[in-house]
Amino acid sequence: MISDLIADARKIVLKFGSNTLANKEGEINPQILNEFAEQVNELTKLGKKFIIVSSGARAAGISTMGKWARKQDIHYKQALCAVGQVELMGAWKRAFDKHSLHVAQILLTREDFNDPIRTLNMRNTLFTLIDEGIIPIINENDTVSVEEIKIGDNDTLAAHSAILWSADLLILFSDTDGLYTKDPKEFPDAEFIPEVRNITEIKKIIKTGSTNNLGTGGMDTKIPAAEMANKFGIATIICHGSKSRALEALAAGKQNGTVFITG
Secondary structure (H helix, E strand, C coil): CHHHHHHHCCEEEEEECHHHHECCCCCECHHHHHHHHHHHHHHHCCCCEEEEEECCHHHHHHHHHCCCCCCCCHHHHHHHHHHHHHHHHHHHHHHHHCCCCCEEEEEECHHHHHCHHHHHHHHHHHHHHHHCCCEEEEEECCCCCCCCCCCCCHHHHHHHHHHHHCCCEEEEEECCCCEECCCCCCCCCCCEECEECCHHHHHCCCCCCCCCCCCCCCHHHHHHHHHHHHCCCCEEEEEECCCCCHHHHHHCCCCCCEEECCC
């Protein structure tokens, strides 16, 4: 089903978490970005269009500054994101430059989706960029976000973006193969769930786990994001993003994932 969904989709949103983009040292891994840029380039030749929702600003900030990693003060966290966002976008730009593809940065908060004028402006900008062959890269504006206006995680942001764009498919890259009955890293007897058509029922039988200090979104944010997208008819895939050429493997039916789909 996954390969069919990708084959049929024209408008695809890809969401990358910090755990997918960072290496074991917590630094942004350029090889991962280069691989995904190459795969996106190949699929654009088939007529597909993409939006990327990318975490990783704080991880990039920590690796750039070489300090503040343990600072819990919100101002230091936001300062790390301010530094890291430049590095993150630079890394994505370098990856896509190799394929003569331009990227554009869009930083958003919850208020942007709640205000109809801002929402219209966002939509118009997205459509203009994509129509001109530019890859929008969206992230939460962590440098100004406080609790009152914070979206909170990029899984939710990706779902909002997919809905705003009327996407055909949302792919949430994770550090596991998809949805299990419980965390497979902690429980060897965890059972893989390849397809979900009733999210209400699936919530009753699974136990979601926590994330490490780089990420804010685990399955407890990915499932609601999938549910949000499904309500607008947007199929959602949760899959492992750190495996070699993951997007290409998904499109070829060679990699597992969990599909959330209605009907």
